Amino acid sequence: MMDERYILKTYNRLCLDIDKIRGNYIYTKDGERYLDFFSGIAVNNLGYDEDIIKAMTEKMQNYTHISNYFCDDDRSELARLLIENSIDGRVFYTNSGTESSEAALKLVRKWGKENNKHNILTAKNSFHGRTTGALVLTGQKKYQKDFEPLISGVDYFIFNDADSLNAMVDDNTAAIFLETIQGEGGVVPLTDTFVQTLMSLKEKYNFILVMDEIQTGLRRCGTMFAYENYNIKPDIILLSKSLGGGLPLGAMIVSKDLENVLGNIWREPCSMRRWPCSYKKAYG
Template identity: 45%
Template sequence: MDFLEDASKYFLDVYKRIPIKVTHGEGVWLYADDGQKYLDLLAGIAVNALGYNHPIIKNAILSQLDKNLHLSNFFVQDIHVQLAKKLLELTPFEKIFFSNSGTEAIEGLLKIVKKWGNQNKKSKILTFEGSFHGRTLGAATLTGQEKYRKNFLPLLPNVEYVAFNDSVALQDVIDEETCAVFFEGISGEGGIREISSEMLNVLEEGRKKYNFLIIADEIQTGVGRTGLFYNFERYNFIPDAIATAKGLGGGLPLGAFLVSEKLAHVLDIGEHGTTYGGNPLACASGLATVQFVSDKKFLNDIATKGLYFKNALEGLKQKYPGIIKEVRGKGLMLGVELHRSGLEIMNLARKNNLIFNVAGGGSVLRFVPPLIIEKEQIAQAIEILDLVFSQIN
């Protein structure tokens, strides 16, 4: 494999590469240089919400291309304002900041949280075991998986990790000192685990009693992925802030954080910023994506297709109880926990022209397809998975 040898010659060895040389994508399909065509349930790791080569995205980028590629945040441009306005209309938040990535959105929020904590004499930040919030040092500190932290100590102080879905442990640790709790409504990298309603109740009641900040990491769950525009919309409370990225840019690098009135004026001029964040091309692609995905019918379709997919996976669980332990997730963010490592299944599926990856330490098959996937394509994926499970049974 020449191209893989080249990669290991030139690049840091931090990625496990997929041995396919993709030439282009179209809809939910990836095409490779050997003539093979793959059904893509990875979607650039939950990024390509409208799949590949969508005309709406392409046209939005092309029309911005005629104006400028980059001006810096010294200038406000129409495209920034349009996207900011749309996101703030879709959510209960007051203000927004654009970044380039998810981890940068988390870093920005951490700065707001820390400044607010200093003003309110609160320093303890809580996060959950098994979580993933990004790879810069602040976000890595919040990530509740030791393997992402252990070689980079010391990290940020005053961060504590609470057992996921242990509402008693959460209740025990929150107090007057608590400044903020960061959480994923459904963990992505951690293995598609959904936060329980008991945990959400403890967060809601705890915030009333102790006045801490609830920060939802919607980087993977956001922009329609779970069948709502943002997953927190199904809760009984509104978080104080959210981080969003991945699907937001429709394939171009774009992240953001959105904050409530309580946090809208914490940062002063010069206390935060970015050269590239909110790049106009990314915002143009983002606006087209957000307009498309936020349509109520499209969101309902995601929920319906997701349920169809989940039921079909449940069917496979009935058929292969020795392989499949549990099916989890919402909308088009689904996971299949196995009784074994998922690597062999992932590789066999790829040989049968189906692409996805594993999460949760390797034992969870993660499915985050383009949101435009159709029922027939989901049925095709299930057929391939059935074949693969029958071969390893």
């Protein structure tokens, strides 16, 4: 197969001769039908429905791409829906889950510098992505070992172990990255006791709580976001996977308190006459 010849062998692939995928079924060119339990690794939460294909096609018939320097009603509408269903703040769009983690890593680093907090904590056995920055947040040696040295200033606590967390959090803690349910770590949900300790430490030490809802978000666990089951409000929420339903799309939702950390250059109303001036500001 061409796949075997031309694609880097970083995944072990099932080479079905796929003709199309509809609803929950994969159809092969030789007429076989498979029920898809993969769901694109939590990407196709709504299946491969005709409505999704129609919405994607309609949009692409208008344009396939629009840069960040233009407004787009659909982009704003999705941001409104995300904010109204999560925390009051703003949305930063990305192309993948790992990029959402990268964006949050940069934000908390910058906030940490400004607030004299230089350490980031993440759980052992966590998964937050594979790119160079996100890899340091993914607390698994097997993914990290070949790419060391990794970014410094990140330590690892034992997931669901309140004593381990207690021993590591202090005034130097800028942020904690956490999955509501560790996926790669064995499908392990956070315990209430651990979350109580986490929130009382947050109250005492004022760090940023980043919840990774890339796999658990958007009703995959019943509520819109899995963190709602713990009655907590994160400062940052990471999304991707089912958000795009197959298109490369991710998001970082940032609370109002943090919305200016990565900059605030857009002060002008969006209009053609004003635009060159915003453009100049962006590029200096």
